[in-house]
Amino acid sequence: MAKVYACGELRTENIGEEVTVRGWVNNRRDLGGLIFIVLRDRSGLVQIAIDPRDNEEAHQAASDVRNEYVLRITGQLRQRPEGTRNDRLPTGQIEIVPTKLEVLNPAKGLPFQVNDNSEVDEMLRLRYRYLDLRRPEMQRIIATRHKITKFMRDYLDERDFLEIETPILMKSTPEGARDYLVPSRVHPGEFYALPQSPQQLKQMLMVAGMEKYYQIARCFRDEDLRADRQPEFTQLDIEMSFIEQEDILSLIEPMFIGMVDKLGGERKLMQQPFPRFTYDESMARYGNDKPDIRFGMELTDVSDLVKDSGFQVFSGAIAAGGQVKGLRLPGCASYSRREIDGLVEFVKGFGAKGLAYLALDKENDTLTSKSPAAKFFTPEQLAGLAQRFGAATGTGDLLVFVADQPAVVANALGRLRNEMGKRLKLIDNNLLAFCWVLDFPLVEFNPDENRWDAVHHPFTAPKPEHIGLLDTDPGAAKANAYDLVCNGYETAGGSIRIHQRDVQTKLFGLLSYSPADAQERFGHMLNAFEFGAPPHGGIAAGLDRVVMLFTGEDNIRNVIAFPKTQSATDEMTQAPSPVDSRQLADLHIAIVKPPEKK
RNA sequence: GGAGGUGUAGCGUAGUGGCUUAACGCGCAUCCCUGUCAAGGAUGAGACCGCGGGUUCGAAUCCCGUCACCUCCGCCA
Numbered sequence: 033m034a035k036v037y038a039c040g041e042l043r044t045e046n047i048g049e050e051v052t053v054r055g056w057v058n059n060r061r062d063l064g065g066l067i068f069i070v071l072r073d074r075s076g077l078v079q080i081a082i083d084p085r086d087n088e089e090a091h092q093a094a095s096d097v098r099n100e101y102v103l104r105i106t107g108q109l110r111q112r113p114e115g116t117r118n119d120r121l122p123t124g125q126i127e128i129v130p131t132k133l134e135v136l137n138p139a140k141g142l143p144f145q146v147n148d149n150s151e152v153d154e155m156l157r158l159r160y161r162y163l164d165l166r167r168p169e170m171q172r173i174i175a176t177r178h179k180i181t182k183f184m185r186d187y188l189d190e191r192d193f194l195e196i197e198t199p200i201l202m203k204s205t206p207e208g209a210r211d212y213l214v215p216s217r218v219h220p221g222e223f224y225a226l227p228q229s230p231q232q233l234k235q236m237l238m239v240a241g242m243e244k245y246y247q248i249a250r251c252f253r254d255e256d257l258r259a260d261r262q263p264e265f266t267q268l269d270i271e272m273s274f275i276e277q278e279d280i281l282s283l284i285e286p287m288f289i290g291m292v293d294k295l296g297g298e299r300k301l302m303q304q305p306f307p308r309f310t311y312d313e314s315m316a317r318y319g320n321d322k323p324d325i326r327f328g329m330e331l332t333d334v335s336d337l338v339k340d341s342g343f344q345v346f347s348g349a350i351a352a353g354g355q356v357k358g359l360r361l362p363g364c365a366s367y368s369r370r371e372i373d374g375l376v377e378f379v380k381g382f383g384a385k386g387l388a389y390l391a392l393d394k395e396n397d398t399l400t401s402k403s404p405a406a407k408f409f410t411p412e413q414l415a416g417l418a419q420r421f422g423a424a425t426g427t428g429d430l431l432v433f434v435a436d437q438p439a440v441v442a443n444a445l446g447r448l449r450n451e452m453g454k455r456l457k458l459i460d461n462n463l464l465a466f467c468w469v470l471d472f473p474l475v476e477f478n479p480d481e482n483r484w485d486a487v488h489h490p491f492t493a494p495k496p497e498h499i500g501l502l503d504t505d506p507g508a509a510k511a512n513a514y515d516l517v518c519n520g521y522e523t524a525g526g527s528i529r530i531h532q533r534d535v536q537t538k539l540f541g542l543l544s545y546s547p548a549d550a551q552e553r554f555g556h557m558l559n560a561f562e563f564g565a566p567p568h569g570g571i572a573a574g575l576d577r578v579v580m581l582f583t584g585e586d587n588i589r590n591v592i593a594f595p596k597t598q599s600a601t602d603e604m605t606q607a608p609s610p611v612d613s614r615q616l617a618d619l620h621i622a623i624v625k626p627p628e629k630k
Numbered sequence: 631g632g633a634g635g636u637g638u639a640g641c642g643u644a645g646u647g648g649c650u651u652a653a654c655g656c657g658c659a660u661c662c663c664u665g666u667c668a669a670g671g672a673u674g675a676g677a678c679c680g681c682g683g684g685u686u687c688g689a690a691u692c693c694c695g696u697c698a699c700c701u702c703c704g705c706c707a
Binding site: 059061062063064065066067068070077079081083084085098099112113115116118120121124141142143144145147148150151152153154155156158208209210228231253254255256258259261381382485486487488489490492543587597598599603 | 698
């Protein structure tokens with residue numbers, strides 16, 4: 033009886049054995065007499081050599097075989113003849129001489145080639161995803177995804193966590209993202225919602241005394257898609273009782289360090305322990321709360337240097353309570369007027385009124401007349417500005433400035449920083465640069481609704497020493513909330529939760545829920561907190577983004593087996609689709625079509 | 631809700647107002663070929679240029695609309 037092997041695992045040690053392999057025809061080379069078939073399975077490729085003088089029946093069968101036929105081959109494993117070995121293939125020293133070649137299933141002509149890496153229109157790949165996933169590159173990604181979740185499960189299992197499933201049919205609490213709704217047949221006019229995250233359930237599990245919970249949880253949000261956002265996605269969801277912020281950080285950080293070590297491949301950690309920034313510090317230095325620290329080029333505050341200058345754009349903004357910050361763009365003093373205009377348009381797209389600039393020109397070692405703003409400053413002021421950026425004149429760098437309210441300055445320059453980091457190739461793509469962002473504000477004012485909104489979610493605990501601020505200056509209160517950031521992506525986020533009913537009630541009040549409203553939406557939580565809720569907290573890591581980071585993919589669809597298109601459709605199954613009227617009747621649903629667009 | 635990009639044989643591309651009977655590579659089909667490995671050689675089939683209007687003597691090419699996909703803004707507690 034022949035032993036069954038995976039195609040890619042056969043080696044010279046197996047020479048002489050009678051082996052069976054199963055797989056897909058990667059390609060076929062018919063030399064007239066000899067036919068070579070390269071058979072592929074998940075493990076790799078192996079060559080089948082079919083000589084009509086050895087086995088006429090197998091040769092006949094091999095003549096009719098085409099790409100992607102499914103075969104089972106039994107035969108003798110032998111060393112390839114001298115001079116015909118292929119060092120580029122792990123199985124290149126050996127080949128199978130079949131005694132039996134069975135076609136388990138033929139395949140018709142393919143919509144695209146599976147056996148090469150050429151670019152194929154993505155819609156076509158998604159429509160025939162089962163073929164796309166046969167390509168080695170996709171198999172590698174899906175396998176890496178598995179290894180990552182396996183690593184997470186092992187890591188948490190070793191630390192005494194329980195993996196607990198929470199329901200997919202849940203109560204709608206339309207605060208954050210739009211919910212996906214599921215109509216109830218048994219309760220006419222009522223709906224379940226698919227969970228945006230298992231947040232409330234995992235807190236209930238803490239009240240239930242589970243102490244250490246995790247779940248590889250599917251989450252659903254009915255919002256528009258992006259290259260890194262799908263309507264359904266997966267997160268590693270964790271919650272622990274009797275812990276403080278530091279316990280979560282020191283649980284998660286070693287997990288990612290170990291994971292990079294084991295599964296990162298070419299990708300290496302930039303730095304460990306992970307640097308920690310407060311939210312305020314991150315906003316000040318990087319212009320956002322998810323800094324890409326693979327490169328420098330930090331935002332630099334020059335407000336003090338320019339507040340009394342004759343340059344009205346700067347002094348006026350500061351007088352109005354704003355600030356002036358800048359970036360030093362290395363080597364960009366030579367930018368043409370047109371290129372600089374491009375930068376101006378870029379920041380205007382993010383709310384800035386404009387972009388002032390000073391060129392640290394190379395030729396004459398002075399700030400050149402190419403900078404219209406230069407004439408408003410004394411030579412001493414100009415030198416002071418250059419010095420603030422750590423730059424001497426003559427470096428060929430370009431200083432760019434935005435003057436506005438702090439939020440606008442941060443957004444415009446933060447976006448420009450990321451853009452220029454890419455454009456100037458300041459980023460090493462083999463680095464994984466993790467950092468923690470801590471001390472988020474608890475709430476922020478929503479001027480449109482004239483109320484305070486939770487920055488994280490309404491269950492996040494304020495720092496104990498800031499509870500008093502909830503009455504006096506809510507915007508100044510910091511939360512025990514933390515994000516893990518990697519390469520500019522928010523990779524994980526969590527917080528210490530409120531576990532006391534009076535604090536939770538107070539916060540709901542601050543967030544403008546009436547007591548009745550709070551009871552209707554979150555009564556189960558308020559009730560639970562009255563029955564001995566332990567202090568607890570947790571974190572959730574976006575699995576899809578982690579896989580993107582570990583595989584170097586820049587698109588979330590490539591790390592999901594069956595993703596949705598940008599309009600949230602499934603190209604393969606053509607979901608969503610109409611349902612028949614009987615199904616609708618069962619659900620007490622009537623369709624009101626939107627008016628015909630003219 | 632908004633902005634931009636793309637759409638040409640099965641696949642990837644070229645062609646951007648007449649030289650086009652739409653070209654090239656891969657794939658596919660037929661034939662030749664017994665050591666290939668991106669096999670090679672020969673022959674051949676395959677496209678109303680996303681769809682609908684319009685401008686023009688003439689449109690794959692210009693204009694308008696529309697659809698699909700992609701990227702981004704808004705949105706994503």
